[in-house]
Amino acid sequence: MRTTKAIFYAYLTLIVLSLAYFVALGVTHR
Amino acid sequence: MNGPAVLRALRDNGLSLGFGTLFLLALAGQAVTGQADYNSQQLSSGGEPVSLGQYLVSSSFAVDVAENWQSEYLQFFLYIFATVWLLQRGSPESKETGHQGPQSDEQQRMGSHAEPNSPRWVLLGGWREAMFSRSLGLVMSGIFLASWGTQSIAGWAAYNSDQLATRQDPIGWADYLGEPDFWNRTLQNWQSELLAVGSMAIFAVYLRQRGSSESKQVGAPHQETSSTS
Numbered sequence: 001m002r003t004t005k006a007i008f009y010a011y012l013t014l015i016v017l018s019l020a021y022f023v024a025l026g027v028t029h030r
Numbered sequence: 031m032n033g034p035a036v037l038r039a040l041r042d043n044g045l046s047l048g049f050g051t052l053f054l055l056a057l058a059g060q061a062v063t064g065q066a067d068y069n070s071q072q073l074s075s076g077g078e079p080v081s082l083g084q085y086l087v088s089s090s091f092a093v094d095v096a097e098n099w100q101s102e103y104l105q106f107f108l109y110i111f112a113t114v115w116l117l118q119r120g121s122p123e124s125k126e127t128g129h130q131g132p133q134s135d136e137q138q139r140m141g142s143h144a145e146p147n148s149p150r151w152v153l154l155g156g157w158r159e160a161m162f163s164r165s166l167g168l169v170m171s172g173i174f175l176a177s178w179g180t181q182s183i184a185g186w187a188a189y190n191s192d193q194l195a196t197r198q199d200p201i202g203w204a205d206y207l208g209e210p211d212f213w214n215r216t217l218q219n220w221q222s223e224l225l226a227v228g229s230m231a232i233f234a235v236y237l238r239q240r241g242s243s244e245s246k247q248v249g250a251p252h253q254e255t256s257s258t259s
Contacts, residue, residue: 003039003042003043004042004043004046007043007046007047007050008046010050011046011050012169015099015173018095019096019099019173019176019177019180021092022092022093022095022096022180022183022184023179023180023183023184025087025088025089025091025092025184025187026089026092026093026180026183026184026185026186026187026188027183027187029088029089029187029188029190029191
């Protein structure tokens with residue numbers, strides 16, 4: 001289950017960081 | 031990990047690893063083709079073409095990704111919440127008819143019916159158990175709202191850069207939320223997700239896919255709702 005948990009956190013991290021990146025792009029392109 | 035352990039880890043996580051890999055490939059393809067499309071529009075409107083690096087930091091790329099993400103997470107969170115209360119007789123996507131609602135603690139193996147190897151927050155009880163019992167829906171709806179918000183911000187920036195390119199005044203974020211551009215991007219994605227979910231729920235009553243966890247067993251009668259496999 002260690003690999004499974006690592007994949008779980010990888011997905012969550014990917015989503016959260018990507019959204020933060022896209023928001024930053026939008027805000028800085030004003 | 032040694033060889034057999036790696037193979038086993040890959041086999042045990044085939045769905046998440048397989049789809050994660052396909053996602054990264056598709057996103058890379060979107061980046062390359064998105065840049066080409068963006069540049070052909072730039073050239074036809076007399077603008078300067080951009081490099082791949084410039085395209086990846088553009089609000090145009092961000093809004094194209096975010097608008098698709100929000101609709102996918104809308105689909106899943108709606109399905110997660112709707113399947114608590116709405117049923118479909120004969121569909122393996124549904125609970126048995128008559129089982130509407132959050133069900134008893136006994137049926138959910140929680141509260142005083144928790145088992146020694148139940149998740150920790152179930153065993154702790156109280157607010158943690160209450161939160162954990164809604165965690166899938168909360169996370170999926172949270173990602174939906176965050177993606178939709180992201181779409182609105184990146185879409186606003188992309189809209190304003192188009193406005194400036196055509197010598198029109200930029201608008202405020204709140205004004206963008208009333209623009210057809212925002213709602214067209216939103217609703218064109220929602221309609222396809224809702225159609226796919228509704229058709230999947232009803233198609234799975236009468237159609238089968240041998241060996242798929244999304245299908246009833248091939249020989250299961252049409253009126254049988256929950257697949258036991």
